[in-house]
Amino acid sequence: MIEPNRDGDVWVVAEQNDGRLHDVGLELLSKGRELADTLGVRLAAVVLGEAVEQHADRLVRCGADRVFVGEHPLLSHYQTNPYAKAITALVEEHRPQIVIFGATPLGRDLAPRVASAVRCGLTADCTDLDIGSHTEASTKTTYDRLLYQIRPAFGGNIIATIVNPDRWPQMATVRDGVMRMPEESPDRRGEVVRFTPDVSDGDAVLKILEHHRAERKVNLKAARTIVAGGAGVGGKENFRLVWDLANALGAAVGASRAAVDSGWIDKDHQVGQTGTTVRPALYVALGISGAVQHRSGMSEAQKIVAVNADPDAPIFKVAHYGIVGDLNTVVPMMIDAIKKRV
C-alpha cells in the first residue's frame, strides 16, 4: 500500500501497439492536463515497449510535462505480467496521485492487475473525471482535492461518482473516444525520463503464438456525419435505406447493437457502450429506439436527428430533431431534400 502523496503527479499510461500510439492515451492527456493544472502538479505520460522513445515528442506536444519511456525487449509485444510489473514498480517509486489508463482491452487487462498489486482502488470505464472534496459519512473526515471518478453503472441507468480517499494512487480507466483529442502544440517542451524496467523471462510467461491485427473497415470516430440504423429498419434488405441516406450525406454508417446482433451489418459499425463512442457534427438515428447503452455512445453528437415509428422511443429525448414516421417514406424524402439543395 502506498501513502497518499499530495505532491504526486498526474499520470497517463499511453498505449502503443506495433509502433503506433493509441488515440485513447492522447485523449487522456487532454483531460489529464486539466486535472494537473487544477492540482498544480505535473502531467506525465508513461509509454512501454521495446523501442518507443519516438513517441515521447508527440506525448509532450499533446500536453505531457514528462514522459517516462520504459524500454525492454520483453515488452515488445503486450502481455500482462511484465507490463504490470514495470508499471507497479514505477508507481511505487514515484508515487503519482492519479494514474489513468485507456479502457481498451489492453488497459482493462493491465490496470486491475496493477491496482491489485499496489492494493489501491480502481474505477473502470469512467466517462468524466474531476477534482473535488469528499466527506466520509461514517467518520465525518473531509478529504480535499480528490479525483471524482464518474461512470455509468447498472447498464448505464445510473451515473456513479466514485472516490478513493486514502488508498492511493487514485486509478481509473476511461473509454476510447470519451475525452477530446488534444490540440498538438509544437512549441511545448517536456522532459524525457528513460528507465529500464526490471523484467525477466520469468515474468513473460505467455507465449504469443500468433498476432493478427484486423484493420477496422469503418472509422466512425473520425466521421463528421453518421447515419445509423437500428431494429426499426426491419431487415437486412431494408438496411440499404441507411446506406442510401449515408451516401447522400457523405456519412459513415453506424448501427445499434440490435441491428448488429440481427446480422444486418458488421460489428465494426456498432455505436454504443459495447461499440464505438462517437461525437460527430450530425448523427441520424433511423429506427433506433435509443436504449441507454446506445445513447451513451452518441449523445455527445452536436446535432441528433431521430426517425422512429414509436413516438415514445427514448431516442427522442436526446434528439434535436424528431420525426415520428415510417422510414420507408421519410428517408427518401430526406434524400430528395438533400439532393435538391446540393
Add this chain to the structure above:
Amino acid sequence: MAYNLVVLVKQVPDTQRVTGDAMRDDGTVNRSALPAIFNPEDLHALETALRLREGRGGRVTVLTMGPPQACEVLRASLERGADAAVLLTDRRAAASDTLATSYILARAVRRVAADAPVDLVLCGRQAIDGDTAQVPPQTAEKLGWPQVTYVEEVEEVGDGRVRVRRNTGEGSERVEAPLPCLLTVTDQGPEPRPASAKRTMAVKKWKSRAEIESALRAEMPDADDETRTREADARAAGLAERGRLIPHWDLDDIEADLAWCGRDGSPTKVKRIQSVVLAGTGFKKVEPTEEGVAGMIHELIEDHTIG
C-alpha cells in the same frame, strides 16, 4: 490427465430491463425490483469448463459470492453439468468493491485448491451490473497466476499449458499460458448449453444451509433461535445424507483477513449516485411530410451541420 476447473459466477440484476418501477425516488436502483439472472458471460465460461472436462476428464466446481438466493445460479450450473458448487456468503463481505471481492474469491480458490490443485479458473469477462471486468485480473494477481482475458476459444489444454484465442480489440491473438492460470471468456465463447431436464429435476431439491435458514425464518417466525438452529441442522443433515446440500463458506471458512474484506477492505467509496436524466436540448418535432423534412434539411444546411 484430468483437470480441476473452478468457474466463478455471479447472480446479477437484469440491467437490460431497468424500467421506471425499478428506480427509487432518490435515483437509486431498487435491485430487488429487477429479475435476477445468471451473468450472461459467466455462462460462456461455464460452458468452456464443461467442454474441457468432457474432452479431458476432470471436475468442475462453481463458486459464487452473494446472498443466499445466489444459490439459484449454483443450481443453474449444476443443472448444466457442474460437479460441485459452493456459495460464499457472509454479511461482513457486504459493500466489497472489486479489490475486496477479488481478495475473497482468491481465498476461496485457495480453499478449493487445498483439496486438489486447481489448474484453471474461468470467469465471464465482466458482469452486467458493474461492467468493470476488474475482479478476474485482480483475483489472478492475488493468486499469483497469469491471466488471459477476452478469451473467445480454448483450443487446447495439455502438458501443463493452455492455448487460447483472444480478442485484443484491434484484432486477435493466439496465446499459450502455463497452468495454473485464470481465463476470462467473452460472449463470443462457446454457446452455453441448456439445462438438462433430468438434472433440473434432481437439482431442484439441492439447497444451501443459508437458504434453509432464511426459509425457516419465514416458516417459524415465532420460534427461538435455538429451535430454528436445531431444525436447520436436521434439514441440512437430511440433505447432506442424500448429497443435496450445497456447501456454504463464510469468511472464516476461507481464512480471510477481515481487514481486506467488505467496506474496510474497499479503497473506493461511492460518493454520489444520480439517475440518468434524459433532457433533449431544443427538441424540435418534425412532421413526416415533404415540407417538414425539407425544412429540417434546410436548417441543417444553414447552420453548416450538413455541407
